[in-house]
Amino acid sequence: MGLNKILHTNAGDGETSYANNSIVQKYGISKTWPILDETLKNMLDTERFEEYCCFKMVDFGCASGPNTLLVLSHLMDTLQDFSSGFQEIQVFLNDLPDNDFNNLFKLVQSFYQKKETKTKPLCFIYGSPGSFYDRLFPSNSMHFVYSSYSIHWLSGVPEGLESNNKENIYIAKTSPANVLEAYANQFQRDFFKFLNIRGEEMIPGGRMVLSLSGRRLEDASSMVENAHFTILAETLHEMVVEGQVEKDDLYSFNVPIYIPCPREVETIIADQGSFKLDKMDVFPVPWDPSQDENFEKSRCAKFAADSVRAVIEPMLASHFSRVVNYDVVFEKYAEKLAEHLSKEKPSHFTIAISLRRK
Template sequence: MEIVEVLHMNEGNGDTSYANNSLIQKNMILCIKPTREEAITDVYNSLCPETISIADLGCSSGPNTFLVVFDIIRAVEKLRKMTGTHSPEYVIHFSDLPSNDFNSIFRSLPRYVEDFKKEMGDGFGHCFFAGVGGSFYGRLFPSKTLHFVHSSSSLHWLSQIPKGLEENKGNIRIAASSPPSVIKAYYDQFERDFSTFFKCRSEELVMGGRMILSFTGRKSESHNPSHDVLNIWTLLANCLKDLVTKGLVEEEKLNSFHLPMYEPSLKEVKMVVEKEGSFSINVLEGYTHDFGESVKDGAIINTVRAVVEPLVVSHFGGGIIDQVFNKYEEMIGECRMTEFVKDNFIIIVSLTKI
C-alpha cells in the first residue's frame, strides 16, 4: 500500500486521537512564533497584498490546525492597525494527505471562526478557507498564488519508504546498527523529496513570498552513536520485537516494517536548499525540545500512538495495536529516566522566494 494512503494522524476526538494528543506539537508551534511573526510581517510590509494567501502544509486536525493560521492572521491585523490600513482578505489553505481528517477540521471551523472574528473586532477582513488534499512532494496550488507557507512537524516524513532496506533487520528506521547502505538509501530519498518540495513551492509562491518550516532533525552529522539510545522510536521497535518473541508477530513482518522518516542535520538542510536555488535562507537554526514531563505522566504513549498507529495497523493489522502500546507503557515504566532520551532536536527554517 502506498504511504500516501496510510500516513495520517489518528482521526476524531477519542482518547488516542491526534486532536487530544498533540501537546508536544503545539509547544513546537508556539516556540517558533517569533520567527513566524517576523516572516508574515515582512510579507505584509514588502508586498502589501490586498488578499493574503496562506497555506499550512501538513495541517492535520484538531486545535493546532487553527492555532497556526489564526496566529499568522493576528500578526497581520496587529500591524495593519498600527499603520492605519484596512484589513486584507485572507485565503487559508488547510493542506494534508487525502487520508487526513478534513471532516473534523470543517465541522469545528465555524465555531473557531466565530470566536476569532469577535476577538479581531470591527474592520476585520473576510476569511476564506479551503481543504487541499495531496502530497506536498508535488504541486498543490496554481503558480504564483501563495504569499506565505507554513509547515510544522511534517517534513521529516518522506514521500515513500526508501528502497534497499533489506539489511536493516530489526530496525524500523535508521539506528546505530544500520549499515551504511541503509543510511544512504534514507538520505537519497530525503534529498529527492526535499528538493522536490522546494521546487514545487517556488512555483506556487509569489516573488518575495515567505516560508516557515519546522521539523525533527538531528544535532550531529553522524547517524551512528556509540550505542543505540533509548528514544521513542527505538522503544517502539523493542515493543514489536517483544511481540515477535511471543509469537504474535512474524519476524519477517517486523523486518519489512520501516518508518518513512528522515531527520536531517542543519548542514544537510542548508545544502539541499542552496542546491535547489529558489530560496534564500533567513533563519536556519535548531533547538532542543524537551518532552520529559510528557514521559513522566504517560502522555508520550498516546502521542506516539496518535502519530504511528495508522502505519502500524496498515502493516501488521489492527489486532496487535493494544498489545504494542500496553508494552510501550510497560517499557517506559521499567526504564530509568536517565536511560530515556527525553528531547527532540527541532530544525527551524525561514526562507524567502527569490
C-alpha cells in the same frame, strides 16, 4: 497499499486520537512564534503585497485538531498588527486525503464564530487534500507557506531497504550503511522537490516558515535522536518472540521519516536555489511539556508513548498482517521508554527555518 492511504494520524477526538495527543507539537509550534512574527513583519515591511488585497497562504501537513487553528489564529492576529492593507485572507489547509478533514472542519466553524467580531481581514478557509510533494496551486499564487512537523515525513519508504534493516524500523546503530544512505538520499530528493514546487507556486518575495524534527549530531544513527523508534522496534521484536507479531512483518516495516541535521537542511536549500535562507533556529522540545520540575519517568513515558501512537498506529495497523492489540503494544512501549529515561527531562530537537522566495 500506497503511503497516501496510510500516512495519517489517528482520527477523531478519542483517547488515542492525534487531536488529544499533540501537546508536544503544540509546544513546538509556540516556540516558533518569534521566527514566524519576524518573517511576517519583514515581508510586510519590504514587499508590496497589499495591492493584491487578498493574502493567500497554505499550511502543509495541517493534520487534524486544535493546533491547526492555533497557528491560523496567531497568524491572523499578527497580520492585523503589522498590516492594514489586506482585506481578506485565503487559507488552504493541506494534508493527505485520508487525513481527518471532517473533524478539522468542525473546529473551523467554531473558529469562525470566535473571529466574527473582527471585521477585517475576512478569512476564508479551504481544504486542499494531496501530497505536498506534488503541485497543488497555480504558479505565482501564494504569498506565504507554513508547515510544522511535516517535512521530515518522506514521500515513501526509501528504495532498496526491503528486509535490509531487519529488526529496526528506522535508522539505528545496527543498521547497515546502505540504510543510512538510502534514508538520507530520499530526504534530499524529497526536500529538493518540495522546494522546487513551492518555488513555482509562490510569488517572488513570498515567505515560508517550516519547522521539522531534527537531530543535534551528524551521526544519523544516534540513539539520542532516534530513541522513540529504536525502543518501539525493540517492543515489536519482543512481541515477535511471544508470537503476537509476524517476524516478516517486522523485518519489512520501515518508517518513512528522516530526521536531518541543520547542515543537511542548509545544503539542500542552497543547492535547490529558489529560496534564500533568512534565518534558522534550533531548540529542544520536551518529551512531555506538561511536566513541571517534579519529573516523573513513568508519566513522561506514558505521555511519549501516547504521542507516538497517535501518529504511527495507522501505519502499523495497515502493515502488520496479524490482528494486533495496540493497547498491549503501546503499554509495553511505555514501560520500555520509562526504563530508558534518565532523571533529567528528555527532549526532541526541532529545526525552524524562515525562507524568502527569490
